[in-house]
Amino acid sequence: MSKQKDFVKFENVDKSYDGKVLVVKNLQLDIAEGEFITMLGPSGSGKTTCLMMLAGFETPTNGEIYLGGKAISSIPPHKRGIGMVFQNYALFPHMTVYENLAFPLRVRKIPKDEADKKIDKALSMVSLQGFASRMPGQLSGGQQQRVAVARSLVFDPQLVLMDEPLGALDKNLRESMQYEIKHIHESIGVTVVYVTHDQSEALTMSNRIAVFNDGKVQQLSSPDELYEKPVNSFVAEFIGENNTFTGEVSDISGGKCKVKLANAEIMANPISVKSKGERTKVSLRPERALINPKDKMDNIHNGKIEEVIYHGDHTRVRINLLGNSEFILKVPNSSANLDIKLGNEIKIGWNSEDARALDPK
Amino acid sequence: MSSETKQILTTDGIPLEVSLKKAERKNKIKAFLLVAPLLLFLIITYVFPIGDMLLRSVDDKMVTQMLPKTFKAMENWDGQELPEEEVFAAFHEDFLKLVEEKREGKLSTQLNYTKNGFKSIIKKLRRASKKFEEGNYKEQIMSVHKRWADVEYWRAIKRRAPEVTSQKYLKAMDMYKNEDGNIVSVEEDRRIHRVLWLRTLEIAFFVTVFCFLMAYPIAHLLATLPMKYSNLLMICVLLPFWTSLLVRTASWMILLQQQGVVNDFFVWTGLVADDNRPEMMYNKTGSYVAMTQILLPFMVLPLYSVMKTISPSLMRAGKSLGGTPFVAFWKVYFPLTIPGIGAGCLLVFILAIGYYITPALVGGASGTLISNQIAFHMKSTLDWSFASAMGLMLLSGVLVIYWLYNKIVGIDNIKLG
Numbered sequence: 001m002s003k004q005k006d007f008v009k010f011e012n013v014d015k016s017y018d019g020k021v022l023v024v025k026n027l028q029l030d031i032a033e034g035e036f037i038t039m040l041g042p043s044g045s046g047k048t049t050c051l052m053m054l055a056g057f058e059t060p061t062n063g064e065i066y067l068g069g070k071a072i073s074s075i076p077p078h079k080r081g082i083g084m085v086f087q088n089y090a091l092f093p094h095m096t097v098y099e100n101l102a103f104p105l106r107v108r109k110i111p112k113d114e115a116d117k118k119i120d121k122a123l124s125m126v127s128l129q130g131f132a133s134r135m136p137g138q139l140s141g142g143q144q145q146r147v148a149v150a151r152s153l154v155f156d157p158q159l160v161l162m163d164e165p166l167g168a169l170d171k172n173l174r175e176s177m178q179y180e181i182k183h184i185h186e187s188i189g190v191t192v193v194y195v196t197h198d199q200s201e202a203l204t205m206s207n208r209i210a211v212f213n214d215g216k217v218q219q220l221s222s223p224d225e226l227y228e229k230p231v232n233s234f235v236a237e238f239i240g241e242n243n244t245f246t247g248e249v250s251d252i253s254g255g256k257c258k259v260k261l262a263n264a265e266i267m268a269n270p271i272s273v274k275s276k277g278e279r280t281k282v283s284l285r286p287e288r289a290l291i292n293p294k295d296k297m298d299n300i301h302n303g304k305i306e307e308v309i310y311h312g313d314h315t316r317v318r319i320n321l322l323g324n325s326e327f328i329l330k331v332p333n334s335s336a337n338l339d340i341k342l343g344n345e346i347k348i349g350w351n352s353e354d355a356r357a358l359d360p361k
Numbered sequence: 362m363s364s365e366t367k368q369i370l371t372t373d374g375i376p377l378e379v380s381l382k383k384a385e386r387k388n389k390i391k392a393f394l395l396v397a398p399l400l401l402f403l404i405i406t407y408v409f410p411i412g413d414m415l416l417r418s419v420d421d422k423m424v425t426q427m428l429p430k431t432f433k434a435m436e437n438w439d440g441q442e443l444p445e446e447e448v449f450a451a452f453h454e455d456f457l458k459l460v461e462e463k464r465e466g467k468l469s470t471q472l473n474y475t476k477n478g479f480k481s482i483i484k485k486l487r488r489a490s491k492k493f494e495e496g497n498y499k500e501q502i503m504s505v506h507k508r509w510a511d512v513e514y515w516r517a518i519k520r521r522a523p524e525v526t527s528q529k530y531l532k533a534m535d536m537y538k539n540e541d542g543n544i545v546s547v548e549e550d551r552r553i554h555r556v557l558w559l560r561t562l563e564i565a566f567f568v569t570v571f572c573f574l575m576a577y578p579i580a581h582l583l584a585t586l587p588m589k590y591s592n593l594l595m596i597c598v599l600l601p602f603w604t605s606l607l608v609r610t611a612s613w614m615i616l617l618q619q620q621g622v623v624n625d626f627f628v629w630t631g632l633v634a635d636d637n638r639p640e641m642m643y644n645k646t647g648s649y650v651a652m653t654q655i656l657l658p659f660m661v662l663p664l665y666s667v668m669k670t671i672s673p674s675l676m677r678a679g680k681s682l683g684g685t686p687f688v689a690f691w692k693v694y695f696p697l698t699i700p701g702i703g704a705g706c707l708l709v710f711i712l713a714i715g716y717y718i719t720p721a722l723v724g725g726a727s728g729t730l731i732s733n734q735i736a737f738h739m740k741s742t743l744d745w746s747f748a749s750a751m752g753l754m755l756l757s758g759v760l761v762i763y764w765l766y767n768k769i770v771g772i773d774n775i776k777l778g
Contacts, residue, residue, distance in 0.1 A: 076686075078684055078686070078689070086678055092679075
């Protein structure tokens, strides 16, 4: 089975509800067959709108969406054959679990014995055998969510959309459901488009993540790349924790640049700055900065500890560094870092490679 | 239970269980006292009148009390041939007492209900009884009029002996007990009540259907439109509620009469000829139109309150799973609105079945309902026991419908808002 590279394709898609504001702007997005792709972004960033356009509940104002090479804008939702999991499960409350799962099969006129087999398979996939005759109201939130997942998969769709499916669950359940959905995806190889505003969910589950903001995809890449190599300051700040320095490029040469801050100068990796004199925001992940570095690093500065917060496996240290009093460090608790006491002056070092000079925003 | 349970005591040594119960009893009494005025109100305005109605509708003590000795003497009479002298003597004695109290007129009216022809012979008997001699009353009474010698009339008197009667109920069904004690229907051309009952059911049923057909889309619109529009629409639905029923009915009279607005419009558009204006009032059409409009909010509101709770994602789920919009509606949305449909239909049907003012004003002869008949007997003929009987039949009809509904849909399924 050859996998299609652009199984789902958004081509120059615009969407506006009121004719004034574009909630989705000129969207270009290719999704490969069998991929788990997550649309991540703050609320109002247009990610759910994209999903609804794909499902057929909204029509694009401009542009076209292709599914398996076919334009689908004029196909009504019920003919698209796309499975969907809704935010509040949307299980039919007047039907049993069995009837809920049988619904998509019945409308497709699949014979009963074949349908029963499919339902059994789908229920065992989400480990809910024996719950077929329950009503949705008799199930816990996690179980309802599993039924919703099973229902979206029972008719073997080519594509499954999930709209913040875990939003209503508590933290532990959410985490175990994340793995469960991920394993289901791996075992049956269906294409999944997943929408969430929870970045850790996106990072754990996806093959690729599309970060949405302001109706645009800011960055589309694998989770590690997204975290390690954000292309702009929105992504850097939205994904994970981030320390920033705002300043002006004073020199740029040989893949490095000097950034002049209010009262100091740091070395950084020029990502979106091209020339001297540009304003920039330098982004540095907390775990990339070290205390009392032994290696030779091209940035070593002194800072004063302002706050120490114990987190069990690590300690968060807030430091006033180079005029930024919100500089965060994560120190693993295994190492005997005895200098970490409130008010101490310590040395902080990092490589210029990890300090990414991005747009000033 | 392996663990030993030890009695828990409060600080003052009383078992906790006892003092808890004491505290709870106090609360219960307080709660009861709070609802007591309402309870009393309900008993006075609801339970008592209905009970009184029930008694009144079967009450037939009047004749029993007027002729106590006669009925006592009649106990041994088999009703085959004319009664013995002792019955006549007892009747004479009772009758003299009634004449003395000037109540023999009432007796004649009552007996006339049972059999025609009593009025004149009682008058004659009163006049003749002044010259009666002691003894042999049988001969003397029979000689007053030949009907007094007819066994039928004596049987008619005996039929009034029991203190309770189902006569009013039979009358409401156009039936009566004939001389042999069998229940038979009255002649075809005198059956008025059965037609009324059937018409009441028919109009109530169709009004419910019309209300449902009109209210369902309105309620759906109300539940799905954005707030600013749905509020306006809601006011439009509720506006008639805030207007007097009489005013609304009167405005329908203005609209529907032959020289009215609707007819003028039809003539103007050329739909009907000016000299052939359809009658839309003082018949069933009038009742249908006005009652449907007036009862519409009672259908819209329960439907709306149910539809409001149905998440729009359910319809979307239905469609995304492959159901056409119709299938998604019919299999997903519609079943979820059944509690609202049930509540609305029950409400409208029960209100319609007892509707009074509107059919009285716009119904004319062919559009009046059983309740108009009840009012007629309450106000005009003053036959309250008959009115009570019909009222109770209406009430039990409603209860039967309620019971049926409970059997079919389940009453806890109902949702009024």
